[in-house]
Structure formats: structure tokens, C-alpha cells
Amino acid sequence: MNLISDSTRSHAQRAWTLVEVSVAVCLSSVIMAALMQTSLFTSRSFVAMGNYNELDQLSRNALDTMTRDIRQAKVFSPKYYRTNMMIFTNLDNGYFGYVWDPRTKVVSRLSGGFSPASGSFVNVQSNTVLTGCEYFSFRIWQRNPTNGFQFPWSSAGNPIDTKLVDVSWRCSRRVLDKFNTESVQTAKIVLRN
């Protein structure tokens, strides 16, 4: 026995009306657009957040390495002092330094020896510490604070004055050509030796 009547079958097999289709398409479009927008926003922020995480981690590692290096340095070389470069002498009379190239936006750690005969660095090894660095600055100060708060400025020509190195940088990356993820680090490091 067939329990489905002809009238029911005809109703079930009947096509959508134009109005029904139009409404469905409109609603679907709105929902899809909302979904796509949400998806796009989520993806962007997701990438931005991951990017920031990575930048922050790289910056933190760079700062850890830099503070350890500078803290146990003996003295810096005034001849090579720039706001984007500092070369230090270690207790073992080896050399190391950090330099920022504003064109490539790369901060590198240099290490090696120095030849008094040629007056130049020898066996220089360069390791990239940071990339995408928009801003980088070294400033030097005397160790003893005045009035307990402010560190007096140190002359670049007199390295024995200098006991405090102030380093700041800002690294950024563009994500999907829209977001600019930034990581800012700043620290004051006292030379212990």
C-alpha cells in the first residue's frame, strides 16, 4: 500500500518560487559575507598575534643575549661608537659589538679580534640578531645617578665615564599588507667590569 498521496508528492516535488529563491539567496549572501568577514578578520588577527608572539620572543632573546654580553664587557670603544653601533672589549681582550643597518633593518652581533698592526678587526663573525628593525638606538650614560634618579649623559669621547648603556629598538612586520605588528624593547644595562 502506498501511504504517500499524490497531492503530498506533488507538493514535495514542487520547485521554489522566485520569491523563495530570492530570499534564500539574499539571506545566504548575508550569512556568507558575515562568515567570510569573520573568517578574514580572525585569520588576520590570528596571523598578527602569532607574528607578534614570534617578534616578541626574538626581541626578548636578543635583549637577553645583549644584556649578558654588555654586562660583562670591560669597556666600549669610543672610536666606533654610533647610536646604531657599539663595539666592546671583553675581559679576555676579545671584541664584540652590535650594529644596526637601517637599510636592511637588520641588527647583527659582531665578534672577533682586533689587529693593532692593521688597525682593523679580524676574523669577524656576524650573526643576525633581529630583522625588521625599524628603529634602533644606543645611548651611553654615567653609572652614578644624580639626585638618585637621573643618570648623567656620558661623553662618547671618554669611555671611562660610561658605565650605563641604554638600548632601545622597535621591530615590526606587515601582515597581509594591512597590519603592522610591533615589538618595542628598551633597557638600561650597567657594565659590571
Place this chain on the structure above:
Amino acid sequence: MRTRLSAARRQQGNLILVALILSGIAGLTLGSYLLLAQNQNVSIYRSQGWNSSMVVAEAGIEDGLQLVNLYIGTFDPKQIYQWTNDAGGAHWDQPSAAVYHVRRTITTGVTPGTQPNTYEVWIFNTNKAAPAVYAEGTVPWTYMHASASQPMFAQAGSSVAPRSPLVRKVLVNTALQPLFVMAMAADRGIDLRGMGVRTDSFDSSDPRYSINHFYPSNNPSMTKDNGDIATNAGFLDAMNIGNAHIRGHVRTGPGPNTININSGSVGDLAWVTNKGNTGKIEAGWSATDFNVAFDPVNVPTTGWLAPDASMMNYTDTNGVKYAYRITKPDRWEISGLTGSLLVDAPTNTTVEIKIGPDDVSLAGSDAIRITPTGARVLLYMTGAHFDLTGGAIIDNQSGIAGNFFLYGSTNCIDITFAGNGNFYGGIYAPQADFTLGGGGKDTYDFVGASVTRSVTMMGHYNFHFDEDLAKTGPSKGFVPVAWNEK
């Protein structure tokens, strides 16, 4: 009978499927977000722990330095080396002959449920004049993270995730810091208003820079350029050089225009002797970063003896009268001094004299005279005023600065030398204002070094820093000279 699902029922199934997929995507996205946030959180916590472990290691270094400097203030290296006798009392163990070790736990500020920070310190005393301090700071870092495994069903919360402790290691080499490292140091102002004041240095232990241990007066080429003067003060004209010629460096505390110079000069021998440099300071020979703590004198508290009658009112073969004559190397205590004092002790001995609570007030032809036997005199001034006026002098007849030291306790607030004779010795009185006058038309030598609260130099003095004081003289104690992070 055949049963069929209606179209509405099929659509409901699709909806559930779509809802599940969308929920899955949303959940996955949310989970990823949380994971990223957690990673960031972990990174920050770890970074804090990493930085904290350096602070803890530094605390260990401080602990080690405190032990090796147990006897600072005595200024005597032999006394300073005695710290090893007290290591056990400070809960240090001794794993081997020249190694001292301690492990301490920092319990202050520990969050309940977390492990405290600890440090271990080893002191390697193979070279007793330069012990090395090695410290390991351990910080058992943790971080809070979201967790659903709470006592109540579906309860959200957080729990602590322990991680391997962070350990940082520091090795610090130390050395004895000399009490006298420059010709003249002061906590407050230095005013060289006298006429023709000069400073330079020599080395009584080096025949290249001395003649029979004495200052090479007639041979400037044997002198050196370390007649440094320095003050902690950083105010306007804190150091008035005036017309003095300083063969050495000048340093003040931080501040603008801290050095005033008129017709004097500062620099090396060639610079200072060049008249074209009048009123100038050679490049690199001045700085404004001087910041030194002058520790108070630790006057020995026991073993002081009062001179008996046989040591008083002595007249020598030349008819010179002395209120006291000390011949025995010991600790002698005198309440005050208004007459001459003669120290005539055997060679290579040390005589300690404490004067106080009354003043030292000598005038006319009075003198504190030390015969040239080679005995060393340590004079502790615990009275307020140490005044030598008129023709009164400290007559260290050995001519060796290392044979006489005047230590002013915190009670000693001024030291005045009339300045009518040469002075050989070291003065360490960080609470006393030091005034050096006299000289008249004559010029005298001040051979040695001084550390006082302030300096006012009005006489005609040539100040010769004996660099041997920095090598074999009194010491402030052990200070770090090399910092290595492992």
C-alpha cells in the same frame, strides 16, 4: 510498509551537521587563540624567571662578598684575611681546604604553593689576596594556565604548571681595594687656593721612580703623573684648582661646571710644564663620574693600654721635651694631646695609638715625632679636633709615607695642619674637614695621600702621592674586579 523521512527531517540533519562543522571551526580557532595567548604567557613568565635568577645569583655573590669582607674597616690586609676563621659561624661549610660553600633559601615573598628561590655560593680562596666568588641562582619558575580539571563539574579555573628551574651562574674575581689610590680624595669640596700647589706621584718601592725610597726631588723625569685628586661633590666649582698644577687626573661627582681653574693646569708632565696650557685641562684628564663610598674607620675596641709614668715627660739628649715617649709596640690610649709625642719603637714593629675623647692641640715647636727606625705608627683620632698650629708638625723622620697613618673616627670632624714642615704619611678621616695652611714663603712636601670630608689647601705645598701605598698600604677590603656570567 515503507517509511520515509520527510524533507524537513533531512534538513534538520543537515543543520546539525553544519552547526557541528561551524562549531568545530570556531572551537579550533578559539583553541588556537588560547594556545597562542598561553605561549605568550609562558614566554613572559619564563622571561621574568630568567631575569629573577640573575638577581638571585647576585644575592649569592653579595653573600660571598660579605663573608670575605668581614674585617673591613681595620684596613689591615692581615686582619682582612682572617675571614676564613668565621666562615663556619656564618653557616658556611668547607668542602675542601681552600673552598667555602653555602646554600641558602630565600623565603621572603614566596607565593604559597610555590618553591622558593635558592642560591649556592662557593668561595675559592686559593689565592687569599684574590678570592673568587662563584654563585648559582635557582628560580623554580611556574606559570598559571587555564584548566578545566576543577573539583566541580564544568568549573573553569587555573592551575600552576611547574617547569624545570632556571639557573644562572656568575663568577666574580675579587682583589684587595687599596685605601689610598690617589693623592687626594674628598667627599665634599676641594679648594686649592694656596699659592703654587703642585701634585704628582712617585713609587717608593720602585728604584725607577724613587731614590732610596724617597721622592726624587731633583729629578722630575723619575716622577709620575698620578697625582690625582677627586671629590664626590657635584655642585658648582666643587673642585677649585685655582693656580695649582695637577700632574694627574681630576674627577668630581656628576654635575655641570664642577671644576674651576684659573691659572693652573691639569694633565701629564709635558702638558703641565707647558706654559701655553695655563688655565687648561688636558683632554681625557678630567671626569665627572666620581662616586665612592668612604667607609668609616673601625677603631679596635680591645687591648688598649694607658701609658705609665715612665712614658711621660721625657726629655731627649737635645733637650727636647715630650709629653709622651712610646718605645714598645702595642696599643696605647691617650685621652688627649697638648704636648709633643715621641714614638721610638724597634724596626718592623707597629705601634697603635688612640687619642680621644679629647682633642689634639699642638702649637709652637710641638711635634708628633717618629724616629727613623722603620716602625709603623697607626694613630686613631677619636677626639673631635686634630689641630697643629704655629710651628707644630708631624715629623715622620723615616721619610716613608707607609710608616705613618692618621685614621679619624666618625667623631673626628677637623684636621688642621699649620704646614710648616714636610709631612710623610696617609690621612684617612672621611668625616673631617682637612685644612692645610702655612708655608709662608717656603714650600713643603706632603708625601703620601689623604682621604677626608673636604680639603682646603692654603699653603705652599707640593703633594706627592706615593704609589706604593696602593700596593702594600692599607686596604678597604675585597671588591669585584671581573664579572663573568656562565
